[in-house]
Amino acid sequence: MPYLVRENLFIGNIGDAAEVLQNVSEEITHILSILSSASISFFSEWRKGLTIPTKEIKKIYVGGAGAATSDDDLGDGSKSSLSPEKLLYSMEHAGKDLKLVRMAVPMRDTESEDLLDYLDVCLDFIDRSRKEGSVLVHCFAGVSRSAAIVIAYLMRTEHLPQEDALESLRKSCEFVCPNDGFLEQLQMFEEMGFKVDHNSSLYKRFRLKVLGETYNRGEKIDSSKYRADPGMPTEVFCEGEATPEVGKKCTPAYRCKKCRRVVALQEHVVDHIPGEGETSFEWHKRGSGNPLNKSEEFDCSSVFIEPLRWMTAVEEGALEGKLSCAQCEARLGYFNWSGIQCSCGSWITPAFQLHKNRVDNSTL
Known part of the structure; x- marks a missing residue:
């Protein structure tokens, strides 16, 4: 009953x-x-x-x-x-x-x-x-x-x-x-405020955890589980371009430095709490008197994102490998289902990493 x-x-x-x-x-x-x-x-x-x-x-x-x-x-x-x-x-x-x-x-x-x-x-x-x-x-x-x-x-x-x-x-x-x-x-x-906010860091980390557990169980991950490729044509115009579409906001994005293809949007970024910076690698630190010592700087050298459908090696099921631009094949970063340590010291698992020196901040 x-x-x-x-x-x-x-x-x-x-x-x-x-x-x-x-x-x-x-x-x-x-x-x-x-x-x-x-x-x-x-x-x-x-x-x-x-x-x-x-x-x-x-x-x-x-x-x-x-x-x-x-x-x-x-x-x-x-x-x-x-x-x-x-x-x-x-x-x-x-x-x-x-x-x-x-x-x-x-x-x-x-x-x-x-x-x-x-x-x-x-x-x-x-x-x-x-x-x-x-x-x-x-x-x-x-x-x-x-x-x-x-x-x-x-x-x-x-x-x-x-x-x-x-x-x-x-x-x-x-x-x-x-x-x-x-x-x-x-x-x-x-x-998340009694709603499912797909852009929330909580939700993104949860989705990565689910994908990581699926991969570790040896199950093939369907491509529908990955976020859409943002490098598709868009009708939205921003500063310096033609007339912006009324009511549309410019979207922060990352582009390949070599060919300018869009490889990720800000909404795909998975935030993490900075670790202990280069103190994680204390064994090769230089002395405090050296002006080139950057051990006190905690800025991350990479940005970590959700898996996207242009990542061919990821879709093919590899455990780890390079992330190359889908258009010019320039190396953009690295991925590893077992995790990667950021330059700040934090471990991100699973990790889909774009090196900041390989991409430019831009807008759509």
């Missing part, structure tokens, strides 16, 4: 969802399924002989360009020519007389699973569902995945700290217990 968390908001397990889908509920009009598979067929696998009528509305994918694309009813069950790479969610009418609206999101209950990237679509669906009727949020056991989503919803709508939102949910359903990885991400969600 689903547990009532707030008005028009329920939490439950797969059995609760199957019951609602089989016997149309007068209370629940929408279902949010958080399961390893976004397919409706899991109900048949869970309970032999169970058949539930469904009609697909659309599927939303994240494609190679990093943008969401949709496949509306194709009729023949085939995929579109867009070759989507990652299913973000699927929508369908389901249950008796197809009266229920169900959104299914593919997410595993593991500490390494990326919860943050699914929060916006899930929380928006819950909002819409509560306005139109009532919604059941469920996973397999109703303990971890569905709880993490409902906690995030309470955090955003009621501006509750993560711990308070968890405690509040436990008053309605005492056995909920999101895994530690989800709790860490919900803490980041709180620190």
